[in-house]
Amino acid sequence: MNYRMIFSTTGKVIIAIGLLLVLPLVTAFIYGEWRCAMAFGITIGGSLLVGGLLVKLLQPKSMVFFSKEGFITVAICWIAASLVGAVPFMISGEIPTFADALFEIVSGLTTTGASVVPTVENLSHSILFWRSFSHWIGGMGVLVFVMAVTSRAPDRSMHILRAEMPGPIVDKLVPRSKDTAKILYLIYIGMTAALIIALLICGMPLFDSIVHAFGTAGTGGFGIKSNSIAGYSKAAQWVITVGMFLFGINFNLYYLILIKKFKSAIKSQELWVYSGLVIGSTFVIAFNILNLCSNFAEALRLSAFQVCSIISTTGYSTTNFDLWPSLSKTILLLLMFSGGCAGSTAGGIKVSRLVIMWRTVKRDLKKALHPRTASVVKFEGRRVDEDTINGVANYFSIYAFLFIIILLLLSLDPYCGFIQNSTNFSVFETNFTATLTCINNVGPGFGAVGPMYSFANYSWFSKIVLSFAMLLGRLEIYPLLLTIIPSTWIKK
Numbered sequence: 001m002n003y004r005m006i007f008s009t010t011g012k013v014i015i016a017i018g019l020l021l022v023l024p025l026v027t028a029f030i031y032g033e034w035r036c037a038m039a040f041g042i043t044i045g046g047s048l049l050v051g052g053l054l055v056k057l058l059q060p061k062s063m064v065f066f067s068k069e070g071f072i073t074v075a076i077c078w079i080a081a082s083l084v085g086a087v088p089f090m091i092s093g094e095i096p097t098f099a100d101a102l103f104e105i106v107s108g109l110t111t112t113g114a115s116v117v118p119t120v121e122n123l124s125h126s127i128l129f130w131r132s133f134s135h136w137i138g139g140m141g142v143l144v145f146v147m148a149v150t151s152r153a154p155d156r157s158m159h160i161l162r163a164e165m166p167g168p169i170v171d172k173l174v175p176r177s178k179d180t181a182k183i184l185y186l187i188y189i190g191m192t193a194a195l196i197i198a199l200l201i202c203g204m205p206l207f208d209s210i211v212h213a214f215g216t217a218g219t220g221g222f223g224i225k226s227n228s229i230a231g232y233s234k235a236a237q238w239v240i241t242v243g244m245f246l247f248g249i250n251f252n253l254y255y256l257i258l259i260k261k262f263k264s265a266i267k268s269q270e271l272w273v274y275s276g277l278v279i280g281s282t283f284v285i286a287f288n289i290l291n292l293c294s295n296f297a298e299a300l301r302l303s304a305f306q307v308c309s310i311i312s313t314t315g316y317s318t319t320n321f322d323l324w325p326s327l328s329k330t331i332l333l334l335l336m337f338s339g340g341c342a343g344s345t346a347g348g349i350k351v352s353r354l355v356i357m358w359r360t361v362k363r364d365l366k367k368a369l370h371p372r373t374a375s376v377v378k379f380e381g382r383r384v385d386e387d388t389i390n391g392v393a394n395y396f397s398i399y400a401f402l403f404i405i406i407l408l409l410l411s412l413d414p415y416c417g418f419i420q421n422s423t424n425f426s427v428f429e430t431n432f433t434a435t436l437t438c439i440n441n442v443g444p445g446f447g448a449v450g451p452m453y454s455f456a457n458y459s460w461f462s463k464i465v466l467s468f469a470m471l472l473g474r475l476e477i478y479p480l481l482l483t484i485i486p487s488t489w490i491k492k
Helices: 003-020 022-030 034-057 067-092 098-109 125-140 142-149 158-164 177-201 206-217 234-247 251-258 262-266 269-288 296-311 326-338 351-369 386-410 415-422 427-439 460-474 478-484
Strands: none
Touching (some): 003 022, 003 067, 003 125, 003 142, 022 034, 067 460, 098 125, 098 460, 125 177, 125 206, 142 177, 177 206, 177 234, 177 251, 206 234, 234 296, 251 262, 269 296, 269 326, 296 326, 326 427, 351 386, 386 427, 386 460, 415 427, 427 460
16 A cells, blocks of 8 residues: 555645635635634645645655555545535634534535535625535545646556546546546636626626536535525526536536537437436426426426436525425436436436446346347447446445445434424435435435525534535545445555
8 A cells, every 4th residue: 555645645635725725715805704714824824734744744655556545545635625624614613513514514525515504694705605616626526636736646546537536437538647637627617617607697796606606517506595596587597507417417528529529429328318317307397396386487497407406416496396296306306316427527326327227237137038148238339348337236235235324323313303293394204315415415305404404403423424425425435435444454
């Protein structure tokens, strides 16, 4: 195990988070929020000191990087980034407790958007900016960011890219991983800037446009108002709807478009399945909620927004969809599982995994009927090797096991008794969707964690468990799981 490389990279990430905190610091100065400015200043100074010491004292003797180091590095770096990012919340006093601050920043960096703040309007502008900016940082990945801006990336850094980027298959866009990271971030920045301009044109104020663009681009969903996006114009809602849909698409396709390989981009099977899910779900829900709306145009707008918000795992809302009919809620629940495309900023299981699993099931059923028939699983025009198929199957198995464990731990929370005795919400529905929305990085659930409520009333233990669930989902289980397994650290 190359420990020096792992912790030196962690130091670089801590420095990067410290430098990125300069933007909310500037925001604090602009709005005269001096207590918050002090909090950001202290955190910046501390992170530069700690990160600098790690980089200086733990210079790696070897730049060789293997798969295990890649997984461990990603997990430790994300934990370190979360701990550093939580500090301004606590020092400023706006989210004073450790469990709450950790939950909020993990929700931000993992682009989940679940919050422990009941009334976000009470937060300062700089804290609101940092919450939403953390979406943007985490959307593409903190390690991808470091790879893009550092002058020297470690050998075999593709192991880091594979560990951090979502989906069963990660390909380089160009031969060098560092250049791939740069291309991804340039596309990311360009699309974010275009979204900010579009929201400004729709009449949204500058600050609101920036933070909502961050939340949309990172598919995070932290709002700055208790009613999320409901208070903005219909035009702005449609712009965000389109933005959420686009950021749920594999960024490799945008690169293909940039190099004018339009046919290759259009032929993407994952894109067609993703688009089909969005269009089909939108129209089914629109007809299902038509009696709750003044006309079909309103039903279509509300439906399209919520479908794109849920499947991209953004989590913004324009209405309390918890009041929708059972069919609509069931569709949204299934979309929470699905998530967006691999290689996007969206969370969830990913459309690519669902397609591969479906085709694997079809193949196995065919082989059961005709044992001698030679049948292969194809995806995106290429044969899917057995290692990838087994990887997808293992992912589903581990996902289901961890889901059950987290759900059981939530059921121990004293808050469940309050829900049962003092509200009309179902305890099971609340805990089930809380688990689902955190491990799939969606944001709002149903019941007491619905779009009009928060996670504030859960105990500190449950918040830590759900923070762990969010990290599991964002890092796609393996990096974090390997980190807590003792055998990972034992030399053989």
